[in-house]
Amino acid sequence: MITDALFGVLALVALAPLAITLSASSKAGSAIYGACLIATVALLTIALVALIGQQVASTVTLPFGLPWLGAHFRIDALSAFFMAVINLGGAAASLYALGYGRHEHAPQRILPFFPAYLAAMNLVVLADDAFSFLVSWEFMSLSSWALVIAHHRVAGNLRAGYIYLLMAGFGTLTLLLGFGLLAGPDGHYAFDAIRASHPSVALASLVLFLALIGAGSKAGLVPLHAWLPLAHPAAPSHVSGIMSGVMTKVAIYGFIRIAFDLLGPPQWWWSLAVLAVGGISAVMGVLYALMQSDLKRVLAYSTIENIGLIFASLGLALAFKAYGMSFAAALALTAALLHVFNHSLFKSLLFFGSGAVLHATGTRDMEQLGGLIHRMPKTAFVFLVGCAAISALPPLNGFVSEWLTFQAILVSPQLPSWGLKLMVPGVGALLALSAALAAACFVRVYGITFLGRPRSDAAHTAKETDAFSLAAMMALAALCLIAGIVPGLFIDALAPIVQTLTGGHMPVQIGTQWMSQWLSIVPIAESRSSYNGLLVFVFMGLTGMIAAFAIHRLASDKIRRGPAWGCGFAGTGPQTQYTASSFAQPIRRVFGTLVFRARETGDMPPPGSTAPARLTVQVHDLVWEALYAPVARAVGVIAERLNYLQFLTIRRYLTLVFAALIVLLMVLAIWP
Amino acid sequence: MMNAMIRDFIMQGGQMLLVLTISPLLLGFVRKVKARLLRRQGPPLLQPYRDLTRLMRKDVVLADNASWLFRAIPYVVFAATWVAASLVPTFRSGLLFSWTADLIAIIAILGCARFFLALAGMDTGTSFGGIGSSREVMIASLAEPAMLMIVFAIALIAGSTQLSFMAAFMNSPAVGLRVSLGLGLIALIIVALAENGRIPVDNPATHLELTMVHEAMVLEYSGRHLALIELAAALKLVLYLSLIACLFAPWGIAPGTTEPKLLLIGVVTYIAKLAVLGTLLAIFETAIAKMRVFRVPEFLGAALMLALLATLLRFVSRSF
Structure with a gap:
């Protein structure tokens, strides 16, 4: 093999x-x-x-x-x-x-x-x-x-x-x-x-x-x-x-x-650190993503969010394993691994879609895009599937792994340690927040990029992408759906890994008594929780189609086209649409003032003046400013100081070499 | 065996039809009570049905720029909301498909409806749709985690996220009075107000563009599309009231049975509960003013904190 x-x-x-x-x-x-x-x-x-x-x-x-x-x-x-x-x-x-x-x-x-x-x-x-x-x-x-x-x-x-x-x-x-x-x-x-x-x-x-x-x-x-x-x-x-x-x-x-x-058997307090970075990464990642207007950069930040979710599940699994709760550890680890698989599907799909957009329009700036659903209908459809999957919407795959993580959180009150008892609900809240913000983030991505009216000529003249790219994206989109409606297959496939790493396993999902219930997944026991993606999919599909059929048959199926309502102003151009940054403004105001020290300053010209009004938004990347910039400055300062070592006389160099030798020998002499 | 299966199907179908048919009535009832509180006559109880049938028959006027997605979304929103509403126990628990989705999944199905509705707001490329969508996702970004935390708190008490089991547990004497349940109830009411776009978060009656959220999103919809969206909104209100009734007043819900007497009691108590909750909603809405949009995060933040506190209490001790 x-x-x-x-x-x-x-x-x-x-x-x-x-x-x-x-x-x-x-x-x-x-x-x-x-x-x-x-x-x-x-x-x-x-x-x-x-x-x-x-x-x-x-x-x-x-x-x-x-x-x-x-x-x-x-x-x-x-x-x-x-x-x-x-x-x-x-x-x-x-x-x-x-x-x-x-x-x-x-x-x-x-x-x-x-x-x-x-x-x-x-x-x-x-x-x-x-x-x-x-x-x-x-x-x-x-x-x-x-x-x-x-x-x-x-x-x-x-x-x-x-x-x-x-x-x-x-x-x-x-x-x-x-x-x-x-x-x-x-x-x-x-x-x-x-x-x-x-x-x-x-x-x-x-x-x-x-x-x-x-x-x-x-x-x-x-x-x-x-x-x-x-x-x-x-x-x-x-x-x-x-x-x-x-x-x-x-x-x-x-x-x-x-x-x-x-490493062998884990210590319970390891999981504290893993849970904390996981939860913080999840929320910070998606908040950063909401502040960006570069399509691919939004996707990259959203990766940070998903990695945070995976690490939070891994932290839970470590905690359960440390206390010997092997079935719960199996549940949390399965959630993490399933999300690894799911995220690899929809993130690849979304990056491929953004590549198609980049090639068709020559830009990844969302403020220049819009209306691509008319010009690139197939790409728009598969991208929508990716957006829905990453926003954890049922019946697609992103929801299943997130749901399993929440189920793992719900067994964690049985953990004996107080630190974890206080930590886990907080991390649960962070994950719930990040899930909701991710949906907001991808409404924004899809709505600005593919919906509305084109914001530039490039977006206006975009062409559908080639067949190979579409085939790859469609295959991934199909896998997103399959992994969402029959997650039991994938959970069972993960069982041997989980068994070796945690010593426990989840109930077998496919081929046992749950079979009678059309492929439901049951993480612990039927009385605690169950989910059936297939039935949700079938139900939603059926009710939607029945409603469409009944209404078209019995009521009306006529369509007229007319201009959108513009409050009486005729001919509002595409620039009156919401932009990526204006869409994020409410969330920037709610979360960004704390996390990014976001400030908005409005500059209104006096009455009578024809000068344009300006709105300036300042957003700080506090992690960069507090962590990376000082390190970079310190390296610069030290390099400056050490620079003088390059201009010594040969005598001084020899003295330095000799001193270094003495010091090393002394270290060796007193080393135990 | 076969008969039992058929009976189960009938029960599930009955629930689906019940929530669908009762939802416009609930809306009409709330409007009527509000009007009476203001000493107005108010529209007749059946007015929402007339509005819906009238809208269904009208032609759809689509904005020039509307895509296929814009036309598909009303059906998606309606289907998702209806499926979610038919999974919450109303008059009988343990329905045939009750294990299809637990409470977390029901919240996510509603999230699915909201995701697509927010996209519809952006499809026509007008600023109203954008303003509605961006505010809706801001409200959702706080309401959804609050709702999940409420689910956590109650699920930890009931030991399940499956609504039939939760209802059965809440009906048993094992529940007792608990601090976390009280906090959860307050938070759930706040979330339900926000999710349904009721006063003080949003005003379902307003058409003043700058103050509205939900109505701004669906401004471009007309005819049958608008009818479906209105029906979905009515279903969502029924869903949230049923959820509150099922978790905090689970009396009378027929447990997995087909005995006619118990079912009748179930239906009658369910309608009575909806009437009481609808009246309370009308009184509350009449007594309070709408908030500014940027006060809403504080309101919902309070719900989130209460729900988190409730969950934390459950983690700390089993007796809260």
């Missing part, structure tokens, strides 16, 4: 140099993306067979990497699931890129790195020792960095790439320290050896927090998120889809692998 997977990855790696040699030809894009599609579909099949076949983990050791260690690779249920998520996203992106990539003006900047990036993400989840893991992780960071700066002449992209590189390096550094602590002085880097060693509580806690920082910075947890809304939108849209939909999930894999697998 693992060798098959590695051959698939090898094929992807081999595509990278092939792409360099081919890139002069005009057919290179189709060839490389087609090959990527085949390879990812093959890898997806392997992952699904490994996940559903429930085979024992298969391992292999290859003779490279550290000399005494070799490179260990292993596929178990957890890595198979994440491999499936990666390759499903990868396959969809490759299919999309078959159409979208043709418009690329410099394909040689993207083609070699795309398969390498896909291969790197697969290697991260397959790695079975710390060394291979970190090398693959860094390989993933670097290849995605190359893709972020592919359009390096666009203003802001180089800065985005620079900040991304810094944060990726920082994240890898913390993970390196974490694994170093786990491996101990003898360098037991293989995951098996780490599992077998039982680290002390203090050491394990330190590693957990390093992992939370390292994986969290990759996943985009607040306050380590600053790079994400810059880097994800800067990349070409199919890569943005993978970065937001898939790479953040690889980071979550890293956290789950360390926290649930390698």
